[in-house]
Amino acid sequence: MPKGKGGRKAPKGCFWRDGVLYGRIQTGGLDVKWSLRTDDPAVARSRRKAERDRAVATQRYGDQRRTxxxxxxxxxxxxxxxxxxxxxxxxxxxxxxxxxxxxxxxxxxxxxxxxxxxxxxxxxxxxxxxxxxxxxxxxxxxxxxxxxxxxxxxxxxxxxxxxxxxxxxxxxxxxxRRRSRLQERRDPIVLPLMAHVEMVIERAPALFAGMIRAALKTGARLDELVKADRAHLDRDRRQLTIIGKRNKLRVIDLIDAGEDFGFEVLSSLPASIETKALFWHRAEAGPRSRLGQRRAERYRQASSNFGRIVEAVAEQAQKQDQDFRPFPFHDLRHLHAVNWLKSGRSIYVLQQRLGHTSIKTTEMYLAYLTPEEVQTVTLGKTAAGSKSGNRPSVQDHKP
Incomplete structure (x- = not known):
């Protein structure tokens, strides 16, 4: 029997030809031979087995098994x-x-x-x-x-x-069954304190600070703000078009009953002809860079950037023995929702504002309301006015 280099034997079902290993199987009454395109017995054994399994599947089931x-x-x-x-x-x-x-x-x-x-x-x-x-x-x-x-x-x-x-x-x-066997145990949401939010805003670069304020005022997700273009801001109607999850579009008001919900911060953002982005940054050129000033571009790692800012604030607060509790960017969305409801505004408007498919998702914020407040935001102000009231928000309340 022919052998390969160094006298290597061909694996079972294989044979050597001109220094190359070939496979051989019998299926459907036929003797099938083909090149395995290798001189490595281990590789040849694996390739021959894979092809044999496919051939057997084709013969038995009329179609080859897919990997x-x-x-x-x-x-x-x-x-x-x-x-x-x-x-x-x-x-x-x-x-x-x-x-x-x-x-x-x-x-x-x-x-x-x-x-x-x-x-x-x-x-x-x-x-x-x-x-x-x-x-x-x-x-x-x-x-x-x-x-x-x-x-x-x-x-x-x-x-x-x-x-x-x-x-x-x-x-x-x-x-x-409708209920998944994998159920998450969610811890109660701990809303960030406005004083702590302001500490992070003060530490953040100008446009990034604007993004934080916009999240607090609009309830938009971080990714939604990052993807926002200048064309999405309607200054005349004072509205913002948001491209949300699964590319779903929604439009929110930036002014409600005379109260600002993002128009002030969004309308004051500087624009750059180098990018369509509403929120942008210009990376710093290195000391030895020959490129000069970098082009303005959309944020690519906004979540990581926010995390670093919060970490820096936490370190500084620890050094100065200040009270500070770190929080994720998404908690600004939760704070917006609670502020909206605390002001007596409709939970159904909030549902559309946040882009929730089901009102059940929005109802988790009712846990932060008193029974009287729950009645107002769910049933409307039949006893106290319309569904879009304008009570002071949590952050504006003074004891």
């Missing part, structure tokens, strides 16, 4: 036109995390049991996330985000006829 890698490639060509760029990036990150559990599998090998083992591993086995130094266990929210990405790929497989079900949904909601 998860093939599904991932097909999904990757289709999905970018269906979701936002940020969502696509998040999906890819999640799928990279799940890759060790899915590599080398066929589509029909991904079942409820595998999904369960993935969840158990992510929940119980510590791992070192990208960019971190120490191992951590994934939170329920993180696991759900990862499964959402995998579910998107499985939905694509179903659409393509590669499988009949989505194993992620089957595991999450057995028996087609």
């Amino acid at each position: 998860f890698e093939e599904a991932l490639q097909g999904w990757g060509k289709f999905i970018p036109t269906q979701i936002s760029e940020s969502t696509f990036k998040r999906y890819v990150t999640s799928l990279d995390v799940l890759a060790p559990h899915l590599q080398g599998l066929y589509v029909d090998e991904i079942d409820k049991a595998l999904i369960g083992s993935i969840v158990e591993s992510r929940r119980d086995v510590p791992a070192v996330p990208k960019g971190r130094k120490h191992p951590v266990t994934a939170s329920i929210a993180t696991i759900k985000r990862d499964l959402t990405a995998l579910s998107s790929v499985c939905d694509w497989m179903v659409d393509e006829g590669w499988r009949d079900d989505n194993p992620v949904i089957t595991w999450l909601k057995p028996g087609r």
Whole structure:
């Protein structure tokens, strides 16, 4: 029997020809031979097995078994036109995390049991996330985000006829029940103090400080403000068009019953002909840079920038023995919502203002109201006026 370099034997089902390994299988009464395009016996063994499995599947089931890698490639060509760029990036990150559990599998090998083992591993086995130094266990929210990405790929497989079900949904909601078996335990929202918000605003660069004030006044998410263009600000009507989650559009008023809700800060922002962005920055040129002043551009890492500002304020407050409680940018949205309701304004208007699909989501802010205030914002001011009152907000209240 011919041998390769160094007298290496060909693996079972393979043979040498001119220094290259070939595979050989018998299927459908035929003797099939083909080049494996390698002289490495280990690689040849793997390639021959993969091709044999496909050939057997074709012979037995009339169609070749699809690999998860093939599904991932097909999904990757289709999905970018269906979701936002940020969502696509998040999906890819999640799928990279799940890759060790899915590599080398066929589509029909991904079942409820595998999904369960993935969840158990992510929940119980510590791992070192990208960019971190120490191992951590994934939170329920993180696991759900990862499964959402995998579910998107499985939905694509179903659409393509590669499988009949989505194993992620089957595991999450057995028996087609509505409630997911993965439930997050959410801690109560602790609203930031206005004094602490002002400390962060004072520390932030001018336009970034404006973004913080705008979030507090409008309730817009950080990503929504970052994506806002000057054309989205209607100065005549005093309104702002917001592009929200899943590319949904909504328009909010910046003045309500004579009270400012963002028009003052947004209308005073400086503009740059170099960018359409409402909020922009100009990166500092290095001392040895020959490029001169950098171009104005939209914020790319606004969340990280905010985190660094809050961290700097916290360090300074600790040195000066000042009271300061760090808070995420999203808490400004919560503070806006509570201020809106505390002023007697309608919860239904707030729902549209925040872009909530369901009023149930908005109702979580009722926990911060008295029973009388709840009656006002939900039933209207039949006993005290219309649904859009103008009581003083939390931040303006003086004891």
